[in-house]
Amino acid sequence: MLVIQNGRVVDPKNQLDQTCDLYIKNGKVAAIGQAPEGQSISQSIDASGKVVIPGLIDLCAHVREPGYTQKATIASETAAAVAGGITTLVTPPTTKPVVDNPAVAELIIDRAEATGLAHVLPMGALTQGLQGEQLSPMHALSSSGCVAFSNARQGIPSALVLLRCLEYAATHDFLVIFQPQDHELAAKGCMHDDTTCTRLGLAGIPETAETVEVARCLLLVEQTGVRAHFGQLSAERSVRMVTDARKLGLRVTADVSIHHLLLTDVNVNGFNSLFHVIPPLRSQLDRAGLLHGLVTDGIQAICSDHQPHDPAAKQAPFAATEPGISGLETLLPLGLMLVKQQLLSLPQLIEKLTSAPASILQINKGSLGIGSDADICIFDPETQWQLSDENCVSAGKNSPFMGVPLQGKVIHTLINGKTVFQA
Amino acid sequence: MFEIQDPNSIQLNSEGQLKHFITTEGLSKALLTEIIETADSFADMSAQQVKKVPLLRGKTVVNLFFESSTRTLSTFELAAKRLSADVLNLNISTSSTSKGETLKDTLQTLEAMHSDMFVVRHSDSGAAHFIAEHVTPNVAVINAGDGRHAHPTQAMLDMLTIKRHKGDFSPLIVAIVGDILHSRVARSQIHALRTLGAAEIRVIAPTTLLPKNIEALGVKVFTNMQAGLKDADVVIMLRLQKERMQSALLPSESEFYKLFGLTNEKLQHAKPDAVVMHPGPINRGVEIESAVADGPKSLILDQVTNGIAVRMAVMSMSMSGQMTEKNLKSEAQ
Structure with missing residues (x-):
């Protein structure tokens, strides 16, 4: 039996926040506080002064495999995940080929298992080839391990096709994940349409590119009763719409990427392509709305929206660069920044990174209850550090947070009770 | 941060x-x-x-x-x-x-x-x-x-042209007309005019051709040509690309010309000694009347x-x- 001794154990699902010992046997949590009788301790980890939490569950992380292995691989990104305390990743279906047949889903899951680091749970494509025309074989994809279905940001122009997708998903109680963006309104835009965009002369993406699509999706969710989740909301008005829908009793949830909680469109000044993300960084008002949503239950989870890139993808004039931030290793320390700024309590933050995403996915993870999988993250809340090209594990070094002073570092990650990362 | x-x-x-x-x-x-x-x-x-x-x-x-x-x-x-x-x-x-x-x-x-x-x-x-x-x-x-x-060199050649004809920037009302949304020239002119102390900088266009929050750059927005030209000392026309009609920004060239094209008639609203500029190449009969482009108030060739x-x-x-x-x-x- 393994014991993690004397750490501050924070398990929001079980309302636990106390310094105690955690016992692990056969890959499961065996006991908390008192050692179970008649068991010998074979291994111990000293967690004095450290925080012990369930392994993080990231609702959106691109691992680029299959199809874009010049950017990153399942092996490289699951290594980055566990270095960031993330034990479960949900990956969008935008691989090449897309996840619209069981073979692709199985390939992703098999490669992740062969690597033996973080769990990788693929989203299946909602339509074949993400073309927005024909339904994908959702039942077969689900049987192969897809945890949800999404058309990513490709959009489904026909409201009728979208309605049919949602009806079919509802038939099987599958989760549908929207990354809402109206294609026409977003057009060729690359940043939030406001003063900074006007000054820089970049093509703008108005807030309505997101909100028009959120509204359309919500109306069809209401009609079909499907379980739906909105990924990476960027606009304050979207949060309000989702909050209102929840009040009406719709089965909808939402997440936000950590960078939308910390950055705004003003950061794009100087044409720094590391701030090129889709959905775009929006106004201070939107950022405040997203933060407000986190404490009023409009937004349940925080994700990394991890998008690793090769260096060339970011070395061009702003609009010609590929969007996305490499975010696995900074998810927790940036979240702790919100705690330090007293925008969230520590248990609130941990909930948004563990039990809330688990509950959205309906998986038996994200808690330290007795009998649950021993996917565990231990971090030192005091360690000051900076992400750099050298210490960044992800193959994608495209982070605007490189060199930014961070506090709180993962020192130990376990999956099914086995150490997969140790600082 | x-x-x-x-x-x-x-x-x-x-x-x-x-x-x-x-x-x-x-x-x-x-x-x-x-x-x-x-x-x-x-x-x-x-x-x-x-x-x-x-x-x-x-x-x-x-x-x-x-x-x-x-x-x-x-x-x-x-x-x-x-x-x-x-x-x-x-x-x-x-x-x-x-x-x-x-x-x-x-x-x-x-x-x-x-x-x-x-x-x-x-x-x-x-x-x-x-x-x-x-x-x-x-x-x-x-x-x-x-x-x-x-397009900073275009803006500065426009500033030189204004300086040579008007001398001082501080009393000037400058109106920039047309496709502000797609115009690098307009943006560079606005920054330069503001720094050089022009009394008032106006942009005149339909809302579809105005970038969001352009007011934040220190300009007054007019959607009516006559009102926008009133008492202007300098009128800068911008080129209208034909693609703008296809992307649903405007109904037709003729409607744009009727509302925003610079004619001698509309120019009556500006000051009597107003000058007219255009970064070129000009679309005669789309954003500017030939009589204005080739007329005595036009500085288009001086600009070159x-x-x-x-x-x-x-x-x-x-x-x-x-x-x-x-x-x-x-x-x-």
Whole structure:
């Protein structure tokens, strides 16, 4: 039996926040506080002064495999995940080929298992080839391990096709994940349409590119009763719409990427392509709305929206660069920044990174209850550090947070009770 | 968490002199005035028999045009030649990029030829800024137009033209009319006019051709041409691209001309001594009536002449700023 001794154990699902010992046997949590009788301790980890939490569950992380292995691989990104305390990743279906047949889903899951680091749970494509025309074989994809279905940001122009997708998903109680963006309104835009965009002369993406699509999706969710989740909301008005829908009793949830909680469109000044993300960084008002949503239950989870890139993808004039931030290793320390700024309590933050995403996915993870999988993250809340090209594990070094002073570092990650990362 | 980058940090050397010319935004009044005055002296010289000065003798200037252009390219070429530089014109839109070469690769290839200055036109906003960030030290970058972001030499030649006809900027009401949304010229003019102290800067356009929150740049917005032209001292017309009709921004050229085209009749609303400018090439009967374009108030051809002088000014100033920085660095070592 393994014991993690004397750490501050924070398990929001079980309302636990106390310094105690955690016992692990056969890959499961065996006991908390008192050692179970008649068991010998074979291994111990000293967690004095450290925080012990369930392994993080990231609702959106691109691992680029299959199809874009010049950017990153399942092996490289699951290594980055566990270095960031993330034990479960949900990956969008935008691989090449897309996840619209069981073979692709199985390939992703098999490669992740062969690597033996973080769990990788693929989203299946909602339509074949993400073309927005024909339904994908959702039942077969689900049987192969897809945890949800999404058309990513490709959009489904026909409201009728979208309605049919949602009806079919509802038939099987599958989760549908929207990354809402109206294609026409977003057009060729690359940043939030406001003063900074006007000054820089970049093509703008108005807030309505997101909100028009959120509204359309919500109306069809209401009609079909499907379980739906909105990924990476960027606009304050979207949060309000989702909050209102929840009040009406719709089965909808939402997440936000950590960078939308910390950055705004003003950061794009100087044409720094590391701030090129889709959905775009929006106004201070939107950022405040997203933060407000986190404490009023409009937004349940925080994700990394991890998008690793090769260096060339970011070395061009702003609009010609590929969007996305490499975010696995900074998810927790940036979240702790919100705690330090007293925008969230520590248990609130941990909930948004563990039990809330688990509950959205309906998986038996994200808690330290007795009998649950021993996917565990231990971090030192005091360690000051900076992400750099050298210490960044992800193959994608495209982070605007490189060199930014961070506090709180993962020192130990376990999956099914086995150490997969140790600082 | 992050300091917001000052647009000047890229284009000024440690002495506050111009070393690249990327944007008019954020440049001091003194520096803009220096550009105008330097250009003014070159303009007088251009009228003389011997038109050359040796300020860039032995230097190689590469005109790097990723977007086609006739007047901007030819005035840059003439300007470089009058400064005694060797000039290479490259029209990249038809060569490397179609072979998949990235902008950075193209730049490195050209740097290997030991150029001293790049004059860059590109359809992406921020392209000149990107090149200035990645270019080898001591090579100057002049922005000849990047996307919708900036066209600073056009703005400065317009400032020189206004200065020569109106003298002082402080009492002037300047109206900029037409496709503000897609216009790098308008953005650069607005920054320059504001810094030079124009009394009022107006933009006149239908809402579909106005960028979001343009007021934040310090302009008054008018959607009615007559109201916007009232008492204006300077009227700057912008070119309307035909593509705008296809992208549902306007119903038709004729409706635009009826509402926003500059005719002698509409010009009656401006001051009697108002002048009319246009960065060219003009669309007669779309944004401007021929009688106005060729009329006594039109400064359109003066603008072209002044363009050479302004380009000579910023090229010589940027090269000198680079030399100063180089000397300071070698002294420090």
